[in-house]
Amino acid sequence: MSEKALIHAVYLRDGADTGRHAAVAEGQIDEPIWLHFNVSQPNARAELKKAAPYIDDSMIDALCAEDTRPRVEEFEKEYLVILRGINLNPDEDPEDMVSLRIWSDGSHVISAQRRPVFAARKLAAKLRATDQPASSSEVIVGLTVNVIENMAIPISELMEEIDELELEMIDGGKPEHRTKLADLRHKVLLLRRYFNPLRAAVGLLKDLATTWLGEKYTRRLRNAHDDLTRHLEDLDAARDRLQFQQEELVTVMSDRLNRNMYMLSIVAAIFLPLGFLTGLFGINVGGMPGVEDGTAFWWVTGGCAVIAAGLAFFFRRSGWF
Incomplete structure (x- = not known):
């Protein structure tokens, strides 16, 4: 059963300011009121249409759409506002907005969500606790402001992660830092994807x-728009910092790979002539000198050591290492 x-x-204040307290609505709900729906439920469209017969089908489609982008639309005396907020639900990624x-x-306010939105829950609790009834303007602006205010802590935590990674990389980049960098860049890009159109939508609403x-x-909207702009600037700065860290890590x-290859090249240069000598003395043909001499092996070994030392000294004097 769904x-x-x-x-x-939540009842709202009408134009005559009746002074009714905000409360959970019961019975008829065709007067000034704020209705908040979970449109992921199978019966959402029918329930929404029954509770708000004054809203047309095109607006219901917009409220129930599975995928949306932030925008503000004006239809004569009706307004449609679509916002995106950071996901604060447990065990979910904040960037999955x-x-x-x-x-x-202007009188009724209908809001909808497909996943829990803390901004709506926060505003509902506030309105039910106050002694004064709210207006439709307060609901719309309150939802918008709450969405933007809820961004502050996750973005601050993201910036702290970037700071920690930057401190770790001061002593030298490690292969595991590449994964952390990629994860942080992915988060920043996903957030920026919706922050730009969200700022435009809030600007138009303002x-x-x-x-x-x-x-x-x-x-209030002007202040919220300024806060959102600051969040976007923080994300831009985070993107640039991560790009710099990526380049620094590369x-x-x-440099580490080149240094290792350089040392291998020096070792190969030293042992190349030694390999030639040992290969030469290892051929199985007649006339090899020292075959019958019991000390010949040690003479060859000592000669190889002298050659290796001489080559190492030459490379050192030449500034190779």
Whole structure:
């Protein structure tokens, strides 16, 4: 049996300011209200249509879409806001961002999620605890601000990971650092993928807010947009730092490989003539000198040692090592 798609419903203040407290809605819900749905439930469309008959099918399609990108659309007196937030759900990757879809006609607010969005849960708890009823503007701006505020801690933790990796690489890059670098770059790129369109969407919402939401909420959106811009700048800086660390790691690994190949070349240069001598004295033909002499082996061995030492001294004087 499937669960209900409606997660919570909170009464809002209408234009006459009735002074009703924010509370969980019961009974009729066709008055000023905020409805929040889990549209991943099989019955979500039917339940949404029943609870909000004033919303048309095209808006329901947008709220229930499986994949979305951040954007803001205006339809006469209706508005559609789609946001992306960092995934704070347990055992999930923060960069696997969650989507929050919001529709409003200035009186009703319908929001939807396919996975839990902490921004909506946080705002619902706040509205239920306050002594004053909320307006639709407060819900829309509150959801947007919460989505952006929830980005601060994960991004700070990501920057700390980059700092730690940079400190580890000061003493020299290691092969395992390559995996860490790739993982961090992947996280940064995934976050930036949605942060750019999200900033554009919040910027457009901020511009519309002057006439739609009022000056008070415009200032809050302006501050939230500035915070989002700062987060994006941090990600840009993180991307550049990781790129530099990647280049530094490649340089260190290349230098280490070249040094090892250089030492092998010196060893090969020393033992090449020795290999020639031992090969020459190892041929099985008549007339080999010292075949009958019991000390010939030691003479050959000593000669090879002298030649090796002489070559090493020559390479050293020549500055090879």
